[in-house]
Amino acid sequence: MHLRHTFNKVFALLLVYLAGMVIVAHAAEDIDARAGVPFPVIPMGQGDHCVEDTDTMRRNHMNMLKHQRDETTRRGIRTVQHSLKECINCHVVNGPDAVPVTVASPQHFCRSCHDYAAVSIDCFQCHASRPGSGGLPADHKISSTLPDAPGLHGVK
Amino acid sequence: MSCKSKNTSAGHTPGFDPKRRSFLGTMAAVAGVTLAPGVILYAITKSPSANARAADTAVSSTVRWGMLIDLNRCDNGCDDCVSACAKENGLRGFGRPDTDAQWIRKIEITNPQTGHSKSLPMMCQHCEEPPCVDVCPTGASFKRADGIVLVDKHTCIGCRYCMMACPYKARSFIHEPLEDQKPHAPRGKGTVESCTLCVHRVDANQQPACVEACSDTGGGAMLFGDLNDPDSKIAKRVARYASQQIRADLGLNPGVRYRNL
Numbered sequence: 001m002h003l004r005h006t007f008n009k010v011f012a013l014l015l016v017y018l019a020g021m022v023i024v025a026h027a028a029e030d031i032d033a034r035a036g037v038p039f040p041v042i043p044m045g046q047g048d049h050c051v052e053d054t055d056t057m058r059r060n061h062m063n064m065l066k067h068q069r070d071e072t073t074r075r076g077i078r079t080v081q082h083s084l085k086e087c088i089n090c091h092v093v094n095g096p097d098a099v100p101v102t103v104a105s106p107q108h109f110c111r112s113c114h115d116y117a118a119v120s121i122d123c124f125q126c127h128a129s130r131p132g133s134g135g136l137p138a139d140h141k142i143s144s145t146l147p148d149a150p151g152l153h154g155v156k
Numbered sequence: 157m158s159c160k161s162k163n164t165s166a167g168h169t170p171g172f173d174p175k176r177r178s179f180l181g182t183m184a185a186v187a188g189v190t191l192a193p194g195v196i197l198y199a200i201t202k203s204p205s206a207n208a209r210a211a212d213t214a215v216s217s218t219v220r221w222g223m224l225i226d227l228n229r230c231d232n233g234c235d236d237c238v239s240a241c242a243k244e245n246g247l248r249g250f251g252r253p254d255t256d257a258q259w260i261r262k263i264e265i266t267n268p269q270t271g272h273s274k275s276l277p278m279m280c281q282h283c284e285e286p287p288c289v290d291v292c293p294t295g296a297s298f299k300r301a302d303g304i305v306l307v308d309k310h311t312c313i314g315c316r317y318c319m320m321a322c323p324y325k326a327r328s329f330i331h332e333p334l335e336d337q338k339p340h341a342p343r344g345k346g347t348v349e350s351c352t353l354c355v356h357r358v359d360a361n362q363q364p365a366c367v368e369a370c371s372d373t374g375g376g377a378m379l380f381g382d383l384n385d386p387d388s389k390i391a392k393r394v395a396r397y398a399s400q401q402i403r404a405d406l407g408l409n410p411g412v413r414y415r416n417l
Contacts, residue, residue: 073308075214076300076359085339102335126309126344128337 040116043109045091051081061087065123084123089131103129211359219302220284221353222383222411223367224390224399225277229377232275235262237378240369241279244354246338250331257328257343259351260366274417277366277378280305280326280351281402281410288318288327297348303383303411304353312347319348323403326350353380383411 050057052064064082071077080086091109095101103111103124110129114121209215241247241260249256260279266272286305288297296312299305307318307327319327327350334344340356343349354364362368363380370378381390393399399413 069310071214073306073310074298074300076209076302076355077214078211078356078359080211088339104335125333126337126342126347128339128342131339 038116040112041107042112043091043093043107045109047090050090051086084127088127088129092131100130100132209359209361215300215302215359217301217303218384220383220411221282221303221358222381222390222394222413223282223353223364224379224393224413224415226377226379226415227274227276228416229375230275230277231375232264232273234275234374236369236372236374237277237366238262240365241351244338244357244365245341245352246336246343252331255329255331257330257349259326259328259349276414276417278324278326278402279366279412280322280353281324281408281412282351282353284409284411285407287321287323287408291317291321293317300355304355304358305350306352306355307348307350309342309344309347309349314346314348316348322350323406323408 052060065084065087068077068079068082069084071079072083087110092100093105093107093109095105095107101108106112106115108129110121110123238260245259247257247259260277262275263278264273264275266274282299282303282305284299284303286297286299288305289299292298293315294311294313296308296310297305297318298308314329316329319325319329327348329348330343330345332345337343341352354362354366357364367378367380370376379390379393381388383391383394385391386395394413397415399415400417401410401413402417404410
């Protein structure tokens with residue numbers, strides 16, 4: 001009687017274990033099924049490594065940029081280590097036409113990750129999002145004089 | 157277009173006394189000596205020439221950037237400085253001349269009594285006592301230690317008080333969304349901007365684009381340099397020849413000076 005009781009106990013435990021395995025296997029299948037979720041395709045930068053290690057960059061790049069922006073704007077310090085301009089130069093992504101893409105393209109380095117993380121940045125409302133000189137459009141027109149310049153506050 | 161002479165009474169505007177301000181500044185400097193003698197000693201021993209400034213060194217007030225414009229060499233029909241500025245900084249028009257960005261413009265001034273007229277380039281005068289900085293509610297409008305007056309667009313809220321305060325109409329407001337700006341001249345909708353004295357070029361030991369264009373294709377009327385350095389060409393020239401500041405009566409001490417006005 002005692003032996004049979006023990007056997008039942010072991011059998012029950014075995015059943016629970018098997019059931020657990022089945023659930024885990026199903027869960028694994030679920031993960032496979034979600035493989036279609038778009039993970040960010042982060043383009044590689046040029047050169048061997050970034051200015052800091054990857055973990056530091058992922059967590060702190062915004063702080064570095066913010067620090068550098070004040071240093072450059074206010075104090076005229078133009079080191080390239082943490083400057084946005086150098087980020088853009090190094091992490092340039094060329095489009096199908098071999099021209100660097102702007103932040104308007106989802107392939108843009110900054111955008112690829114910020115889209116995924118749902119982080120909205122406004123850097124590129126002012127800053128160039130690709131290297132180069134930024135061209136003037138063909139219809140460029142800028143007047144060289146003020147149209148009415150009423151007296152320039154009494155400039156003699 | 158004629159600009160009538162409307163010279164207000166000479167002297168400073170009531171309530172503003174640069175001497176008092178400089179006295180307070182001197183007192184602060186004295187405090188600085190007692191608090192941090194090493195720093196001050198370094199500042200004194202440093203060469204006043206900024207040409208050797210490294211990229212990792214902050215700008216210093218030993219330098220005062222300025223410009224001297226000889227109007228006898230400035231032709232009425234020439235706007236090479238204006239187009240060079242637009243090209244350098246990526247300024248473009250939207251067909252709305254009333255609001256299109258304008259960092260430098262040519263104005264013509266006429267003496268109504270004699271009919272004699274002169275053409276001159278007008279831009280941010282990089283005042284020592286900039287009214288735009290005084291009125292800015294966020295501190296976005298600021299003067300760099302070397303005298304260049306700038307807008308920190310990271311903190312500009314686009315209120316345009318500075319545009320009202322500037323007696324030279326030197327500032328513009330960006331009304332349209334922009335794209336493909338120059339990497340060295342970030343600018344965007346909702347902020348105020350003006351002549352930066354090509355600060356990116358100055359920091360790279362180059363001359364502003366307008367000065368370069370004026371000497372290349374224009375009349376060579378513009379001279380840029382360090383007013384504080386007695387050996388600089390501009391300091392020697394302002395010491396030797398008479399020059400004028402526009403609206404000198406306001407007591408703002410602009411860094412841009414004119415000859416033969």
